[in-house]
Amino acid sequence: MKKEHTAGVHAHVEMFLAANREFVEQRHYVEYPASKFPAQKTLILSCMDARLSALLLPALGLKNGEVNVIKSAGAVITDPYGSLMRSVLVAIYEFDVEHIFVIGHDDCGMAHLDGYQMVEKMQQRGISKAVIDAVHHHVDLENWLQKIGHSEASIGRTVKLIRDHPLLPRNVKTHGLCLSPETGALRVVENA
Numbered sequence: 032m033k034k035e036h037t038a039g040v041h042a043h044v045e046m047f048l049a050a051n052r053e054f055v056e057q058r059h060y061v062e063y064p065a066s067k068f069p070a071q072k073t074l075i076l077s078c079m080d081a082r083l084s085a086l087l088l089p090a091l092g093l094k095n096g097e098v099n100v101i102k103s104a105g106a107v108i109t110d111p112y113g114s115l116m117r118s119v120l121v122a123i124y125e126f127d128v129e130h131i132f133v134i135g136h137d138d139c140g141m142a143h144l145d146g147y148q149m150v151e152k153m154q155q156r157g158i159s160k161a162v163i164d165a166v167h168h169h170v171d172l173e174n175w176l177q178k179i180g181h182s183e184a185s186i187g188r189t190v191k192l193i194r195d196h197p198l199l200p201r202n203v204k205t206h207g208l209c210l211s212p213e214t215g216a217l218r219v220v221e222n223a
């Protein structure tokens with residue numbers, strides 16, 4: 032069972048390496064010239080949803096190197112001193128970002144996520160009750176995983192967390208938008 036799993040992982044890695052050799056040999060990298068300083072002085076925080084992986088930047092008329100991008104489930108930041116907010120501050124102070132766009136999307140899986148159901152799935156996938164109990168000493172697990180509610184309300188909460196952050200310089204503007212994963216259409220939820 033374990034060996035089969037390992038072989039599967041290897042096949043997946045080999046698939047990527049084969050595509051990568053082709054990419055480098057064909058010099059496709061010349062299509063992506065960029066510096067590490069985002070040309071639009073912009074950071075986008077969006078959702079990890081697979082439908083947005085190639086849709087997001089062209090839907091905003093953006094190319095490689097023009098923006099910093101952070102992805103999280105639901106385009107959400109909940110902890111003002113977690114690694115996501117640290118990334119926002121790094122983008123501002125190290126990469127000269129002045130505009131922040133929180134871009135959620137319609138039909139986001141995080142909007143319907145049930146923390147209790149997810150803990151059940153963990154147990155079905157072999158995580159023992161003892162481990163679940165031990166984790167409860169560190170975090171209110173079900174609540175931590177819990178649904179974030181409707182996309183627009185959630186976008187507004189994340190925009191507010193960034194705007195209210197004590198380390199955010201005054202010239203940085205934070206906006207909230209919502210994108211359709213079907214058409215790429217954007218609408219403004221929170222204007223700076």
Ligand SMILES: [Zn+2]
Pocket residue numbers: 078079080104105106136138139140141
């Ligand atoms: Zn999503």
